[in-house]
Amino acid sequence: MIVLCLPRHRVIHSDPVLGSVLVLLAAVGCGSGPAAPRLPSVDANSAASDAMRLYDRNGDGTLDADERVASPALAKAARSIDSDGNGSIDQREICAYIESWKESGTALVDVIAEVVLDGAPLTDAELIVEPEPFLGDAYSIARSSTDASGLATFVGAHPQLPGLPVGFYRVRVSKKDAAGRERIPASYNDATELGIVVAANAGNHSRFELKSTR
Structure with a gap:
């Protein structure tokens, strides 16, 4: 059975942090700088x-x-x-x-991820942002690392422009000890339950509160 999609025809409001949303314009004013991102x-x-x-x-x-x-x-x-x-x-x-x-x-949103483990900022952790599989092959995986405050930002398919393409993503968190053993429970890693939605009206700050024992 074929199911036809009917657009919502509603206004999409951008995130209050106006500078965090990169809007895909029909025309770009100047020839210099990176090309306008595309969804x-x-x-x-x-x-x-x-x-x-x-x-x-x-x-x-x-x-x-x-x-x-x-x-x-x-x-x-x-x-x-x-x-x-x-x-x-x-x-x-x-x-x-x-x-x-x-x-x-909107094509790109400058996403900020905040990771907390047992109530404290998780530093020097790797974040892997993986498109949900039903989106197809046009999306790619993005990676970042958390800083001393447990914050991470992302650069996706447009190296000169910060942010991730609008879409559905699952998030994996990884941090290993000196012996190379994974410190993060599987529910945040291989079998992650963490997800984000990147969209103009979804907000650009995601906070993940992890527990070391699950």
């Missing part, structure tokens, strides 16, 4: 269909809270995606949310 090419309906194929375990055509656990970013964005407020999200709603990225005109 990765993603077919909204195909991506939404793939999300349902991957996560709709009971085959009822919706993703409930238990099913969304398998996609940390969808779990995080569920309230925004759920346009009818019934507690579940379906293919049309996911598709419409992805289409809203294009309508917003």
Whole structure:
């Protein structure tokens, strides 16, 4: 069955920190400097269909809270995606949310991640930001490291421009001891439950509060 995506036709408001959002303009005024960033090419309906194929375990055509656990970013964005407020999200709603990225005109958002372990800033940790698989091959993995305050920023596919492309991502945190053993529990690493949504109206600061024992 083919499910057609209907755009939301609503205004997308940018983050209050106006400088953190890089808007894709129809024309660039000057010839110098980096080219205007472009949103990765993603077919909204195909991506939404793939999300349902991957996560709709009971085959009822919706993703409930238990099913969304398998996609940390969808779990995080569920309230925004759920346009009818019934507690579940379906293919049309996911598709419409992805289409809203294009309508917003935003390509990159300067994301700040804050990582806290047992209440203290986690320093010198590696953060791997991985696109959710249903977005396809147009997205790439981004990496960063936390500073003395536990903060990290990202540079994605545009090396001259900070920020990540608008999209759904899962976040993996890694920090190893002197013997090379992983200090971070698997629920934040190989089997991560951490996700972020990068969008003009999603905010650009994500705080992750980790526990060393799970």
